[in-house]
Amino acid sequence: MGTYSIEVRDLVKFHGSTRALDHCSFSVKHGEFFSLVGPSGSGKTSTLRLLAGFEYPDHGEILIEGRSMNRTPPHHRPVNLVFQNYALFPHLTVFKNVSFGLEMRHVAPGEITSRVAAALAMVRLQGKETRVPSQLSGGEQQRVALARALVNRPAVVLLDEPLGALDQQLRQEMQVELKTIQEQAGLTFMCVTHHQEEALTMSDRLAVMNRGRILQIGSPREIYESPISTFVATFIGQSNQMAGRVEAVSAATCRIQVSGLPSILARSTGALTIGDSVTLIVRPERIELSRESLHAGYDNAIPARIEKVIYNGSENQYWFRLTDHIVWKAHELNARPDRKGFVPGESILVRWHAVDGIVLTE
Amino acid sequence: MPPSSPNSTDRRHLFSWPLVPAVLWMGAFFALPLLVVLAISFASRGPYGGVEWTFSLTNYALIADPLYLKIYGRSLWLAAATTAICLLIGYPLAYYIARAPKQWQAIWLLIVIIPFWTNFLVRTYAWMFILRAEGVLNTVLLKTGLIHASIDILYTDMAVLIGLVYGYLPFMVLPLYAAIERLNPSLVEAAWDLYADGWSVLWRVIFPLTKTGVAAGCLLVFIPSVGAYITPDLLGGARTMMAGNLIQHEYLVIRDWPFGSAISFVLMAVVLLGVMLYFKAGGALDVEEERR
Numbered sequence: 001m002g003t004y005s006i007e008v009r010d011l012v013k014f015h016g017s018t019r020a021l022d023h024c025s026f027s028v029k030h031g032e033f034f035s036l037v038g039p040s041g042s043g044k045t046s047t048l049r050l051l052a053g054f055e056y057p058d059h060g061e062i063l064i065e066g067r068s069m070n071r072t073p074p075h076h077r078p079v080n081l082v083f084q085n086y087a088l089f090p091h092l093t094v095f096k097n098v099s100f101g102l103e104m105r106h107v108a109p110g111e112i113t114s115r116v117a118a119a120l121a122m123v124r125l126q127g128k129e130t131r132v133p134s135q136l137s138g139g140e141q142q143r144v145a146l147a148r149a150l151v152n153r154p155a156v157v158l159l160d161e162p163l164g165a166l167d168q169q170l171r172q173e174m175q176v177e178l179k180t181i182q183e184q185a186g187l188t189f190m191c192v193t194h195h196q197e198e199a200l201t202m203s204d205r206l207a208v209m210n211r212g213r214i215l216q217i218g219s220p221r222e223i224y225e226s227p228i229s230t231f232v233a234t235f236i237g238q239s240n241q242m243a244g245r246v247e248a249v250s251a252a253t254c255r256i257q258v259s260g261l262p263s264i265l266a267r268s269t270g271a272l273t274i275g276d277s278v279t280l281i282v283r284p285e286r287i288e289l290s291r292e293s294l295h296a297g298y299d300n301a302i303p304a305r306i307e308k309v310i311y312n313g314s315e316n317q318y319w320f321r322l323t324d325h326i327v328w329k330a331h332e333l334n335a336r337p338d339r340k341g342f343v344p345g346e347s348i349l350v351r352w353h354a355v356d357g358i359v360l361t362e
Numbered sequence: 363m364p365p366s367s368p369n370s371t372d373r374r375h376l377f378s379w380p381l382v383p384a385v386l387w388m389g390a391f392f393a394l395p396l397l398v399v400l401a402i403s404f405a406s407r408g409p410y411g412g413v414e415w416t417f418s419l420t421n422y423a424l425i426a427d428p429l430y431l432k433i434y435g436r437s438l439w440l441a442a443a444t445t446a447i448c449l450l451i452g453y454p455l456a457y458y459i460a461r462a463p464k465q466w467q468a469i470w471l472l473i474v475i476i477p478f479w480t481n482f483l484v485r486t487y488a489w490m491f492i493l494r495a496e497g498v499l500n501t502v503l504l505k506t507g508l509i510h511a512s513i514d515i516l517y518t519d520m521a522v523l524i525g526l527v528y529g530y531l532p533f534m535v536l537p538l539y540a541a542i543e544r545l546n547p548s549l550v551e552a553a554w555d556l557y558a559d560g561w562s563v564l565w566r567v568i569f570p571l572t573k574t575g576v577a578a579g580c581l582l583v584f585i586p587s588v589g590a591y592i593t594p595d596l597l598g599g600a601r602t603m604m605a606g607n608l609i610q611h612e613y614l615v616i617r618d619w620p621f622g623s624a625i626s627f628v629l630m631a632v633v634l635l636g637v638m639l640y641f642k643a644g645g646a647l648d649v650e651e652e653r654r
Contacts, residue, residue: 052551052555053555054551054554054555073554074551074554074555075554075555075556075557075558075559076557079555080555080556081551081552081555083548083551083552084548085546085548087546087548087549087551087552088552089549089552089553089567089571090549090571091570091571100553100556100558100566101556101557104556104557104558104559104562105557148556152556152557
C-alpha cells in the first residue's frame with residue numbers, strides 16, 4: 001500500500017462527442033480531504049463517477065489503494081459515495097440504510113449492530129435508528145448518507161456536492177462538522193463541489209477544474225494566494241483585475257504599466273520579461289481605502305472615486321472608479337462600526353502592498 | 363361550481379359536482395344491474411328457463427358440486443399462472459423500457475399497445491391458426507425437425523394460458539413501466555456502490571420500491587383472467603371450461619339464470635377475497651418514493 005488512496009493518471013472520458021475529461025491527473029493522499037472544484041460542466045462529477053465505477057474511462061488509469069480499477073464495477077471497489085440528493089433507500093429505516101453495505105458484505109450481525117451504532121454516533125443521529133428517511137430533516141438525511149458510507153470504512157469516501165441541498169446556515173455548520181468527522185474517522189475524503197468557499201474551508205488540498213481540465217492543484221492557501229490563471233483567480237474568491245504591460249522586473253517585485261494610471265508595483269512570479277502583456281489581480285480585502293493623501297508604507301497609492309457602497313453586516317463593500325474603464329472593489333471588515341464610512345462620489349486614496357498584486361501572463 | 367382545494371374538509375370531499383356523471387353512469391349501468399343479478403341468484407329456475415321469485419340458497423349450495431369446483435379451480439389456477447408468467451415476462455420488459463432513452467420509451471410503449479388496435483376476437487382466431495394440429499407452430503417445429511409428430515396444443519389448458527398471457531401482458535407492462543420509470547436511478551447506483559450485486563440490487567431495492575406497480579399489474583391481469591371468456595372458449599374448447607364459460611353456459615344454453623347469477627357472485631367474492639388477502643400481505647404497501 002503506497003502513500004496514495006487515489007491516483008488518477010491521464011484520464012480521458014468522452015460523453016458522446018464532447019470531451020468531459022481531458023487528460024486529468026491527480027493523487028489523493030491517505031487521510032486527506034481533497035476537493036475537486038469547478039463550475040458545472042467542468043468534469044468534476046464525471047471524475048467522481050469514474051472513481052465510483054458507474055462509468056469507465058476511455059483512456060488513462062485509475063488506481064485506488066494502488067490497485068488498478070479501470071474496469072472494476074462499483075460493488076467491487078473499496079469506495080463509497082455520498083450522493084448529491086443522498087439517495088437514501090426510502091423503504092428502509094435509518095438503521096437498515098446504514099447497515100446495507102455491511103449486510104451486502106456478509107458482516108456478522110453482532111458486528112453490524114455495533115458498527116452502525118458507532119457510525120450513527122459519529123454523525124450524532126443516535127435514537128433515530130427506526131425512522132425512515134421521509135421522517136428526517138434535510139440535514140439529518142445528509143448525516144444518514146454520510147454514516148452509510150463511513151460505516152464501511154472505505155479506502156475513500158466520495159462526496160458529490162455534499163452540502164448542496166442544505167440552507168446557508170446549516171451548510172456552514174456542516175462544513176466544519178464534515179471536516180471534523182473526516183479527521184475523527186481518519187478516512188480519505190474526496191469531495192466534488194461548485195462552491196468555492198466550501199472547498200477552501202474543508203479541504204487539505206483542492207483541484208480547480210474547468211472544461212474537463214485540471215487547472216491548478218494545491219492547498220487552499222496556495223490556490224487563493226497564488227492562482228496561476230485568471231480563471232482560478234476569479235473562480236476561487238473574489239478578485240479585481242486590470243490589464244497592463246510589464247515595465248520593469250526585479251527578484252521580488254515587478255512594475256506594471258497600465259494606461260491612465262501611475263505605474264503599479266506587484267509581486268514578481270519570476271517568469272516575467274519586460275514588455276509582457278499581463279493581468280494584474282488584487283483581492284478586494286487587501287485594498288485599503290483612505291481619506292489621507294499619503295502612501296503610509298503602501299507600495300501603491302492611487303486616487304479614486306467611490307461609486308457604490310454596500311453594507312452587509314460583517315463588511316462594507318465599496319466599488320470605486322480608478323479610470324474611465326476600471327472599476328474595482330474593496331471589502332473592509334466592519335470592525336469599527338463607529339467610524340464614518342465612505343459615501344458615493346467621495347474622492348479617496350486606494351492603497352495596497354506589492355505582495356498583494358498577483359501578475360498573470362496568460 | 364364550489365371552490366375545491368386540497369384543504370377541503372372530509373365532509374366536503376364526500377360530494378363533488380365533477381363526480382355526478384360517473385356516479386349516475388355507474389349507478390344505472392353497474393350497481394343497479396348487479397343488484398338485480400344478486401336478487402336473481404336467490405331465485406330459482408322456472409320449468410321453461412324463466413326466473414321464479416322463490417327465495418332459496420340452493421344455487422349457492424349447488425356450486426359445491428365437484429364439477430363446478432373443478433371449473434373454479436381451473437379458473438383460479440389459470441389466472442394465477444397467467445399473472446405469474448406476465449410478471450416474469452413483463453417486469454424485465456418494463457424495466458428495459460423505463461430505462462431506455464426518453465425518445466425510445468414512447469416507441470416501445472407504442473409497440474406494447476399496438477395489438478389493442480386489432481380486435482381481440484380476431485387476434486384469438488389468429489392464435490387458433492398458430493396452435494392447431496396443422497398450424498403454423500407445428501409446421502415450423504416439424505420442418506425444423508424439433509418434433510416428429512404434431513403436438514396438440516389447441517383445446518388444452520396450455521393454449522388458454524398462452525392466449526391469456528398474450529392478451530393481458532400489456533396490462534402488466536404499463537403499470538410496471540409507470541412504477542419503474544418513477545424510481546430514482548441514483549437509488550440503484552447507491553445500492554451498487556454499497557457492494558450489492560445485480561441480484562441484490564433487484565431484490566433489495568428495485569423490486570421493493572416498485573411493489574405498487576407489481577400489485578397494480580397483478581390485479582389488472584388476474585381479475586380479467588379469472589373471468590376470461592373468449593380465450594378459453596376459442597382456444598380451450600369444451601374440455602377446458604373456465605368460470606366465464608360456465609356462466610355463459612348457464613345463462614344462454616341451460617337458461618338457468620339464477621344459478622348463473624350465483625356463480626357470478628361467488629366468482630366476484632373469490633376475486634375480492636384474493637385481492638383483500640393480497641393487499642393485507644403488504645402487496646400494496648405504501649411506499650413513499652423520493653424523486654430527484
